[in-house]
Amino acid sequence: MNRWLWELRRAQWRLGTYGLIAMLLIGGAMVIALAEIVPLRRDIAAREADLDARAARLTQPPPPSPDQAVAPESPEQRYFVFLHSLHAIAAKNGVTIPQITYQLAAPDKDSSLRRYVVDTTFTSHYLQLRGFLFELRTLPGVRCERLTVSRPNIGVTDLEVRLQCAFLVEASK
Structure with a gap:
């Protein structure tokens, strides 16, 4: 335990106040990335797979718009x-x-x-x-x-x- 405290104090002394703030910001960004971005990426991939599966099941093309259907x-x-x-x-x-x-x-x-x-x-x-x-x-x-x-x-x-x-x-x- 004493060794850990000594290493933390040494890192604080080497980094200084601004370095410590930078390390905290980097840590916060990593927490946000793990908590928000990774699950969102998984959700988007699942939705794309579902959409591709639904598109593959379509056998007929969608009906034409009214303008296309009666176009002169x-x-x-x-x-x-x-x-x-x-x-x-x-x-x-x-x-x-x-x-x-x-x-x-x-x-x-x-x-x-x-x-x-x-x-x-x-x-x-x-x-x-x-x-x-x-x-x-x-x-x-x-x-x-x-x-x-x-x-x-x-x-x-x-x-x-x-x-x-x-x-x-x-x-x-």
Whole structure:
């Protein structure tokens, strides 16, 4: 017992106060690792094994999402679905689109993508415009290329908005 006390005092003398604190921190880290990290690692491994076993038992692929199940086949049909979605989102947010122009952009030589350009002007309030643009961004294949917002009269809260969007769709070859 005397030998152990002598060794502890000698280690304390050699390490000093900061060395002793460092040793205590290292010991604490080891205790935390043994108490928390190792059991967590075992739990994760067990869950992965269970998930792999459940995935192996699946005999049929999961059913397609509703968008994939009824997706139109031609690019023109997908473009018309986009136009319908654009008007539905506008109506949902209280935006009326009185004027809209759309055209098929010139395709690239080697590209299998078709690019449709939609140019529209309308008036709305700030919150309506914000909601409309937020929901428009969630549509697949849509890119808002140009947005011009102006308020000709400072006393009026209506905005004059000009929006140019591009809709990209893969063309069947």
